[in-house]
Amino acid sequence: MTTLVLAEHDNSVLKDATLAAVTAAGKLGGDVHLLVAGHNAKSVAEAGAQVAGVAKVLLADDAAYGAALAENVAPLIVSLMPGYDAVVAPATTRGKNIMPRVAAALDVAQISEILSVESADTFTRPIYAGNAIATVTSSDAKKVITVRGTAFDKAATSGGSASVESIGGPGDAGLSKFVSADLTTSARPELTAAKIIVSGGRALGSSDKFHEFIDPLADKLGAAVGASRAAVDAGYAPNDYQVGQTGKIVAPELYVAVGISGAIQHLAGMKDSKIIVAINKDEEAPIFQVADFGLVGDLFTLVPEMTSKL
Amino acid sequence: MKILVPVKRVVDYNVKVRVKSDGTGVDLANVKMSMNPFDEIAVEEAIRLKEKGIATEIVVVSIGVQQSQETLRTALAMGADRAILVVTDVTTESLTVAKILAKVAAEEQPGLIILGKQAIDDDANQTGQMLAALLGWPQGTFASAVVPNGDRVAVTREVDGGLETVDLKLPAVVTTDLRLNEPRYASLPNIMKAKSKPLASKTPADYGVDPTPRLTITKVVEPAKRSAGTKVKTVDELIEKLKNAGAIA
The missing domain is CATH 3.40.50.1220 (TPP-binding domain)
Structure with missing residues (x-):
């Protein structure tokens, strides 16, 4: 069992949401590999290699992945999945955007926003706006999962010593372009x-x-x-x-x-x-x-x- | 340009759902059902694009029990032109719904598919993205603005930390976020008129899709309850309590 985790980052900093996903992935059993898909994102891959519990970092560095467009990143993940039993992403807007596209391409029913890992195929997740918690078992051979960040401890950002491997990918699907971002800038924490x-x-x-x-x-x-x-x-x-x-x-x-x-x-x-x-x-x-x-x-x-x- | 709008019949958002005591699910008996609020926003957006002369026809489609017809009639009363009901008693998963919708899209050839970002019952947030993947189309998820321009569409997306705009090649799939628009109410004359608008009835088998779920829900429970704490009288008492609890230095 080897699990791939999609790293959340802005091409320079590895975001904390990734750390909860690494913890959740570890609970599936087996090795955890981290995929950094970005552009000029070497520093993210290096930070990822330090995260406790990460055995290997895959760095796909290409202009096509710089803005994390689902049309480009999903085929990259799909191309890697023959080597993995599960793929996990934080349930951020980015993870939510990309992962169902991966799941459909793999013909897998995604398990969204899990709160716990009961076993390698069984999870809990909130339904009805969190007014009920469902225990869900997947019969799919490969698992596609998003993780609610607040439900898992963050993996330590030091102590790991993973190797970083540069990989290629399908590149630009030619369907979409990033135009602009209007992000709230604040001195306060996120x-x-x-x-x-x-x-x-x-x-x-x-x-x-x-x-x-x-x-x-x-x-x-x-x-x-x-x-x-x-x-x-x-x-x-x-x-x-x-x-x-x-x-x-x-x-x-x-x-x-x-x-x-x-x-x-x-x-x-x-x-x-x-x-x-x-x-x-x-x-x-x-x-x-x-x-x-x-x-x-x-x-x-x-x-x-x-x-x-x- | 034709617009396809998938809609889902769900528990009304004002209903406080109760978990069944035997843990098999939530109690849906005699509960008010309505159109998924995010889908209502999708219908509204399609109508606005038609009013601007960009859309020519709005086709609404729902996959679910026979009563989903009411949800489709609501969409028709708001201003959609015709409806397709794919009847199944199976509680369908996003992947199944996306597969059926992909077949509907192959038949209808819409220029744009607009749907809610998630249904407020299973909270999966998957169908639009899966549909886009199956069709090989681009996706503009969690949209707060949709601006078609020739053979492309600019979609402003609500992302963590702010907004992001992407430029997509048409045809494309757009999923709606809360602030895209404020859906209209259907007027009584339009509700009457909607009764005679065309509604086609189909089954998943008509589209060659097996609706059997891949996920099994083995248990549904109430979330852990949080109990009320203590009331404090003054700001000083509050600060002292927070310090004692180690919440502030």
Whole structure:
């Protein structure tokens, strides 16, 4: 049994999401190889070689793989699969985009966003927005899997000593072109990788207030900033701040929900956080049913007070 | 350009599903069913492209139980032109659905296929990508903007960390994200009119596809419950508790 893991990276840095996928792949039993498909991505392959549990790194360095277009990366993975029993990717937007294309080409039913590996062919995964957890057994000869990053420990970024092998691939399929990226730049940690998250809800009332009250508290805590869908839909915070079933699934050490009522869809995205704090003026708000520490009151006085006292 | 829009009948998104006590699945008896919200956005996008004069015909297709006809009628009432129902009682997997849709696409020859990024029941997020793979077409997943231009389409995608725009060769598959548009409600006259729009009934066998699942669900349980903690009275008490718990320094 040998498992291939698709590395998540930006051509210079190996992203943490990869580390959870490496852990999940290790639980399948057998060797774990890491595929770095990118352009001028040698530093990623070198970082990958250091990851504990990785036996070999395959580096496919080609302009066609630079933007991780599914049309180009999926055939590359498919071309490697005769040598592998399973392929695993983090359930990031990139993994979700590429892997079903691989699965269909292999005539395999993909298992999406697994939460645990029960055995080499049996997994648990969330359905109905996390309101139910299904145990699923696959009868396919090869497994195609995406991994929910918050459900697995991250593999150590040192201690490994894998060899790096350069490989070729099918290259550009000629179907798609990358045009541009408009990524939010921030000095704060990334939401899915942050140890602490401060999230704001609709009670903030405006984009200005959102930044005036949430940002200083987040900065004091060294936290990432998140938002509820209600706050995003109201235009108080950008799309990629959204925590919830249809946004990002997070599980930080500390999650501070400010002015968030706690709709099912939001809870689905953050209820695995280690400690949850809720600050809300409505003491009946559902968020208090999952919060370890609840503070009832006016966020516009409590949040600045907390910021100044930290 | 013809647009094909696959839609799925799922538990209404407002329903809080309950796991059956015997662990065989969720209780779907007497539960309100609706069109998958992401598919509703797909139907809306196709209609807007028709209103702009880019699309000429919108064909909606659903694979599922006989009652999926209601979901197709909803799409017709919103503004789709005709419907295809592929009837099966099997709980179909994404791969099966993609195989049937690939055959439908071979018959219908659409220029664009628009569908939801995922269904809110199995949350698989696979069908569009699998369909694109089977057809050998490019894919624009998690779309927040779709701009066709001649024989290509620019798709802005919601990705981790922001937005990304790709330029795809047509025909292509697009999957919708939440912020692509706000679907319209069907008006009563249009609901009446939809009843006489054509709806063809087929089976997976008509397309030569075996719907037998590859995955077996052996158990369905409720997620671990989180219990409510304590209410604190003041910010000072909160900070003290967080320090004691080691959550902050």
